[in-house]
Amino acid sequence: GNSVTQMEGPVTLSEEAFLTINCTYTATGYPSLFWYVQYPGEGLQLLLKATKADDKGSNKGFEATYRKETTSFHLEKGSVQVSDSAVYFCALTPQAGTALIFGKGTTLSVSS
Amino acid sequence: DGGITQSPKYLFRKEGQNVTLSCEQNLNHDAMYWYRQDPGQGLRLIYYSQIVNDFQKGDIAEGYSVSREKKESFPLTVTSAQKNPTAFYLCASSIQPGGRYEKLFFGSGTQLSVL
Numbered sequence: 001g002n003s004v005t006q007m008e009g010p011v012t013l014s015e016e017a018f019l020t021i022n023c024t025y026t027a028t029g030y031p032s033l034f035w036y037v038q039y040p041g042e043g044l045q046l047l048l049k050a051t052k053a054d055d056k057g058s059n060k061g062f063e064a065t066y067r068k069e070t071t072s073f074h075l076e077k078g079s080v081q082v083s084d085s086a087v088y089f090c091a092l093t094p095q096a097g098t099a100l101i102f103g104k105g106t107t108l109s110v111s112s
Numbered sequence: 113d114g115g116i117t118q119s120p121k122y123l124f125r126k127e128g129q130n131v132t133l134s135c136e137q138n139l140n141h142d143a144m145y146w147y148r149q150d151p152g153q154g155l156r157l158i159y160y161s162q163i164v165n166d167f168q169k170g171d172i173a174e175g176y177s178v179s180r181e182k183k184e185s186f187p188l189t190v191t192s193a194q195k196n197p198t199a200f201y202l203c204a205s206s207i208q209p210g211g212r213y214e215k216l217f218f219g220s221g222t223q224l225s226v227l
Contacts, residue, residue, distance in 0.1 A: 032214070034215075036216075041220075041221075042220055042221070043116075043118075043202055043204075043218030043219050043220050043221050044155075044202070044204075044216070044218045045218070046215050046216070049215070089154065089155065093214050099145055099157050099160045099170065100145075100157075100214065100216055101157075102147075102154045102155040102156075103154055104152060104153060104154035105154045105155075
């Protein structure tokens with residue numbers, strides 16, 4: 001079946017540190033891949049996406065590259081800020097006509 | 113401003129009671145979704161609807177019911193058959209139902225607790 005696996009959290013970093021959150025997936029066909037972010041007490045917001053192999057999604061200093069050979073979509077940021085503290089969800093759509101499938105989420109906590 | 117409105121923000125359910133969570137969108141989106149969020153479990157799909165008067169079960173539909181009589185509205189009823197209803201419930205919508213480039217727009221959620 002289709003699924004998304006994220007690294008377990010929480011991830012705790014100091015401000016300006018480098019961030020990597022690992023995400024791997026299992027899917028039939030050619031899924032589209034997404035990262036969503038959830039700030040405390042709020043719903044989710046789309047952070048970035050990639051719709052085909054080797055595409056790189058980027059937004060607000062975050063990047064992720066669609067790697068079909070390793071079925072991965074790892075999230076990276078070169079220098080995190082306190083305001084980046086949130087829960088990050090990796091997700092995919094396996095095919096048309098179905099809903100997004102989410103990973104379990106990774107909590108990021110950044111201290112100054 | 114366009115968006116998705118969920119109400120109430122907090123809801124309490126007594127034993128054996130049905131409760132209904134409201135979700136309204138003014139984005140003119142065709143598709144709407146209900147997800148349940150539990151700590152450490154991520155988001156799990158309860159129901160989704162691609163068009164008015166049609167909906168499909170997600171992964172954890174048991175104990176829940178929905179209706180889609182209007183494009184703008186997709187209420188979720190948590191029935192007494194749902195034995196563990198305490199969770200954060202998120203409603204979402206998208207322009208196209210399940211397209212490859214799908215972006216979901218989320219409401220701010222309803223926290224349901226059992227008294």
